[in-house]
Amino acid sequence: MGWLFVFLAASSEMIGVVGLERYSKEKTLKNGMLLLAGFGISFALLYASFHYLQVAVAYAIWTGIGTAGAVxxxxxxxxxxxxxxxxxxxxxxxxxVTGLKAVS
Structure with missing residues (x-):
């Protein structure tokens, strides 16, 4: 269950990145909500994953997936x-990220 939370958190972070990009170009309520919802849900799901996984592992994988996805x-x-x-x-x-997951 923890891995599912991490992957959903990373996916939400990517949605937040899209919102950030769009909001930086056009400051609308829709773009702002996409930004806040994406990052807000991402942090909530990451926090939920800490109940199942080590914080360092969950955080590193979330960061890696989010970074690669954003790029x-x-x-x-x-x-x-x-x-x-x-x-x-x-x-x-x-x-x-794959290696870290494999040894965790």
Missing amino acids: LISMFFFGESKNKSRIISVLLIIIG
């Missing part, structure tokens, strides 16, 4: 650079 969303939906270095860096984050 990928920014590259594919918001036109940020897709250079080789960025893609390799995201792959390294994914490998690290």
Whole structure:
């Protein structure tokens, strides 16, 4: 159950990142609510995961998935650079998160 909470928290964080990007360009109530709801739900789900998993492991995996997801969303939906270095860096984050989950 803890892993489910972490993955849902990371997904919500990515929704918050989309809200942050949209709110930075157009300050509307809808974009602000997307930003606040995404990050708010993300923190609540992360906190819930602490009842099942070690805080350090849950936090590291949530951060890694959220970071990789935010970079990928920014590259594919918001036109940020897709250079080789960025893609390799995201792959390294994914490998690290996968490795941490495998040994936990």
